[in-house]
Amino acid sequence: STINLAVIPGDGIGPEVIAEALKVLEKAVAAEGVDLQQTHYKLGAEHWLATGETLPDEVLADLRTRDAILFGAVGAAPGDTRIPSGIIEREMLLKLRFSLDHYVNLRPSRLYGTVGSPLANPGVIDFIVVREGTEGPYVGNGGVLRAGTPHEVATEVSLNTAHGVERVVRDAFRRASARERKHVTLVHKHNVLVYAGHLWKRTVEAVAQEFPEVTHDYLHVDAATIFMVTDPSRFDVIVTDNLFGDILTDLAAAITGGIGLAASGNINMDRTAPSMFEPVHGSAPDIAGQQKADPTAAILSAALLLDHLGYTAAARKIEAAVVADVETRDGGARSTSAVGDAIAAAL
Amino acid sequence: STINLAVIPGDGIGPEVIAEALKVLEKAVAAEGVDLQQTHYKLGAEHWLATGETLPDEVLADLRTRDAILFGAVGAAPGDTRIPSGIIEREMLLKLRFSLDHYVNLRPSRLYGTVGSPLANPGVIDFIVVREGTEGPYVGNGGVLRAGTPHEVATEVSLNTAHGVERVVRDAFRRASARERKHVTLVHKHNVLVYAGHLWKRTVEAVAQEFPEVTHDYLHVDAATIFMVTDPSRFDVIVTDNLFGDILTDLAAAITGGIGLAASGNINMDRTAPSMFEPVHGSAPDIAGQQKADPTAAILSAALLLDHLGYTAAARKIEAAVVADVETRDGGARSTSAVGDAIAAAL
Numbered sequence A, B: 001s002t003i004n005l006a007v008i009p010g011d012g013i014g015p016e017v018i019a020e021a022l023k024v025l026e027k028a029v030a031a032e033g034v035d036l037q038q039t040h041y042k043l044g045a046e047h048w049l050a051t052g053e054t055l056p057d058e059v060l061a062d063l064r065t066r067d068a069i070l071f072g073a074v075g076a077a078p079g080d081t082r083i084p085s086g087i088i089e090r091e092m093l094l095k096l097r098f099s100l101d102h103y104v105n106l107r108p109s110r111l112y113g114t115v116g117s118p119l120a121n122p123g124v125i126d127f128i129v130v131r132e133g134t135e136g137p138y139v140g141n142g143g144v145l146r147a148g149t150p151h152e153v154a155t156e157v158s159l160n161t162a163h164g165v166e167r168v169v170r171d172a173f174r175r176a177s178a179r180e181r182k183h184v185t186l187v188h189k190h191n192v193l194v195y196a197g198h199l200w201k202r203t204v205e206a207v208a209q210e211f212p213e214v215t216h217d218y219l220h221v222d223a224a225t226i227f228m229v230t231d232p233s234r235f236d237v238i239v240t241d242n243l244f245g246d247i248l249t250d251l252a253a254a255i256t257g258g259i260g261l262a263a264s265g266n267i268n269m270d271r272t273a274p275s276m277f278e279p280v281h282g283s284a285p286d287i288a289g290q291q292k293a294d295p296t297a298a299i300l301s302a303a304l305l306l307d308h309l310g311y312t313a314a315a316r317k318i319e320a321a322v323v324a325d326v327e328t329r330d331g332g333a334r335s336t337s338a339v340g341d342a343i344a345a346a347l
């Protein structure tokens, strides 16, 4: 069989970490007799500077013909004033997530053996965050009145639909049902964000009926951040909205050894469009091109990609190779490609 | 002179911790020859159950005649279905903050001597969060269409005004200017929440001109949570919106030894209405009435209250007494009143 893969290396350290992810991915699928066909796309801040293009319709249409997308990172250096702030994020990365209906933004958090958590007593950390990916405060709905005057008013509208909330909540319960602890925690702020919060709460109560084997509880987002640093072992599956998920998953990455290890999938569970897999980290322009970036998050994202396409044995092999490598890390510096080589060799 | 104090002990552990805060407050002001006149108000979940009242207009009018408000905690037990979720929070606590124009929600974070942080290497932690308190996603603006049907749509609108943002940003710069490191960090998510984010960014740039001695930088809220656990020493003054401030200050409390120590002020800097001082923690119904609650956060809130009213010497004395007590804590259990007694004795 064949995997028809779209590759978007992006900016900064994106191309470096993607090179290692592809190295590992190629070896893993070759062992299964799978042919990996790659189409590389130039997109991101550099591409915008060169061409003024963020994500042209033809490119989006072409991406739709692929089985899955492997994504590096995009974004210019924070101080680069040539690029309007957030344009690449919104008109390219978020446009992909929304257009391709990536409603499950899946972010697993696991603390591996000896990898340094900033917590004194992290305990066993092994949970997944199922972050809604196509609505909430990320819809870009809002506006500004009397901009730049003392009477300016700026709004941001969070849009939440029964359709959007229900499908991601059901996905979270399904994933919980397949896990050992079978527990879902809804994170929101329904005591303040009443309208959206109650839709989420009611939906969780309703969907929970379909999964009698799964337990569930609720945490306000502020309390969830406390538990994230005082008792992260309590979490099994967290389901939450787009913005709370953004915040919680960076924190989750931090307590499990940093965003160098955090993988993610932007998944369309209905398979009406290709899903996209990307490390949680950004483009880190300050260390780009220096072989300093940790490719582990990109490699683990490739494993999530294989999982999604049904190559679960290959996915498990990559994860095992990563765990073996991570557990031997001693804090010494290795180049990006040396880490990729080591993980590929451990396959 | 006289302090005309409103006291709202509230629910759960509120009355216990407020009793200790008053014990310390009375002793501290007596030493300065100040007369403390107290008016106690019955408000909160218990009061609502008994009377159906959240915050009657006459009570609000009466509160306006006081110099300041000392607030315990409100809220029923999480599982108590007799109380509609969030009603006390929104119709009482948030109504007070909004009606009395508490636009500076001030939350200092300091790690004292030996008090346990969950971080392995916390370093020196000493920052304040200036959280906007009267607008943003907390305005209660939003709605629901086709509730309970598969076509439900729920919205939440974040309202941000030049007036509201500018005054709190200026307050943050003023506070930074009076501190040693003189540094302001704006936390937002302007790459996604463009309209509100740009208002905040532009306002910080503009106000920064008035404070050439203060440096400033910017962090997205997700990145801010990472630094909160990997490098909290970098923060001096954080200024942020109502919701991001809610999230960050619980996390900040957690890394500095828990919400048993986190104090806050809901401050009207224009003094057109009394300001309100409250521990960040909730009513903790599970341990209420058992003398198990830590009154330190309430006592430190009383110190913030004295600061606001201009009794800075008395405020510093309370803080010093708290530091002395906290530094000798060995994790052994003491009753709520024993902690209050010890801090009062150390004054």
Ligand SMILES: CC(C)[C@H](C(=O)O)[C@@H](O)C(=O)O
Residues within 6 Å of the ligand: A089, A090, A093, A094, A246, A280, B191, B192, B222
């Ligand atoms: C780059 C940004 C738009 C993005 C987000 O907010 O979703 C990132 O922080 C992430 O978590 O993938």
Ligand SMILES: CC(C)[C@H](C(=O)O)[C@@H](O)C(=O)O
Residues within 6 Å of the ligand: A191, A192, A222, B089, B090, B093, B094, B246, B280
């Ligand atoms: C109780 C709740 C409404 C409140 C808030 O969200 O502001 C609390 O979490 C706080 O931080 O004071």
